Amino acid sequence: MSSFVKGVALPTENIDGSMLRIAIIHTRWNYEIVENLVRGAKETMISHYNVKPENIIVQSVSGSFELPFAAQSVIQSSTLFDAVICIGVLIKGSTMHFEYISEAVSQGIMRVGLDTGVPVIFGVLTCLNDDQALERAGLGDTQKKHNHGIDWGHCAVEMAHKKINWK
Ligand code: DLZ
Numbered sequence: 001m002s003s004f005v006k007g008v009a010l011p012t013e014n015i016d017g018s019m020l021r022i023a024i025i026h027t028r029w030n031y032e033i034v035e036n037l038v039r040g041a042k043e044t045m046i047s048h049y050n051v052k053p054e055n056i057i058v059q060s061v062s063g064s065f066e067l068p069f070a071a072q073s074v075i076q077s078s079t080l081f082d083a084v085i086c087i088g089v090l091i092k093g094s095t096m097h098f099e100y101i102s103e104a105v106s107q108g109i110m111r112v113g114l115d116t117g118v119p120v121i122f123g124v125l126t127c128l129n130d131d132q133a134l135e136r137a138g139l140g141d142t143q144k145k146h147n148h149g150i151d152w153g154h155c156a157v158e159m160a161h162k163k164i165n166w167k
Contacts, residue, residue: 007151008154011161013161015157015158016049017045017049017050017051017161020049020051020079020082020083020160020161021056021057021081021082022051022055022056022057022082022083022084022160023056023058023072023074023075023081024042024056024058024059024085024087025036025058025060025061025074025084025086026038026046026059026062026087026088026135027062027063027066027067027087028061028062028063028086029062029063029089030089030091030119031102033125033133033137034087034088034089034137036137037087037148038058038149039147040138040148041087041123041149041150041152041153042058042153043150044150044153045157048154048157056075057079057081059074063101064088064089064090064101065101065107067088067105067109067124068086068105068108068109068111068112068130068148069108070086071084071086071112072112074082075116075118075120081118081166083120083156083157083160084112084120084121084161085120085153085155085156086105086120086123086124087123087149087152088105088123088124088125089137090102090105090126090127091128091129092126092127092128092129102124102126105124106124107120109122109124110122115130117164118157118163119160123136123148125148133139136148137149
């Protein structure tokens with residue numbers, strides 16, 4: 001294996017996202033990092049798939065624990081969304097908070113997607129320290145840095161497209 005590239009390959013289909021409506025729900029916890037993840041997701045959907053900026057709705061909640069409830073509320077609102085991206089950053093501290101919240105949020109986000117039939121993208125970084133979080137949001141000083149918000153933007157459009165075309 002000589003030229004292994006870590007991460008996700010782009011979808012092979014040409015996807016036109018101009019009719020898609022996407023909701024991004026993000027936390028205000030760790031907002032400086034979250035903000036860049038949101039930017040990466042949004043810019044990717046607009047520049048790669050022609051999703052209209054006015055069709056990307058951005059809402060915030062306090063922390064990651066609130067993300068599944070907010071995703072469900074947005075999906076059950078009067079506006080139809082083709083996909084929802086939940087974005088948050090959990091950073092491990094010295095108590096068990098991190099473990100409880102990470103588990104609840106990942107299970108909750110999966111459940112909302114399966115229960116409602118609308119793809120809900122897991123855009124939550126679960127990091128052991130600040131540097132890990134910065135690197136995965138494309139911030140900080142390391143060469144390896146990569147903004148995972150970009151991947152979540154690709155993922156949301158692909159899943160929205162598949163949901164519509166698999167019907
Ligand atoms: C309480 C808490 C802690 C300690 N850490 C984080 C974190 O790193 N990232 C995050 O998104 N939220 C954190 N929270 C807040 C919880 O997610 C939640 O908002 C509160 O417990 C209220 O339900």
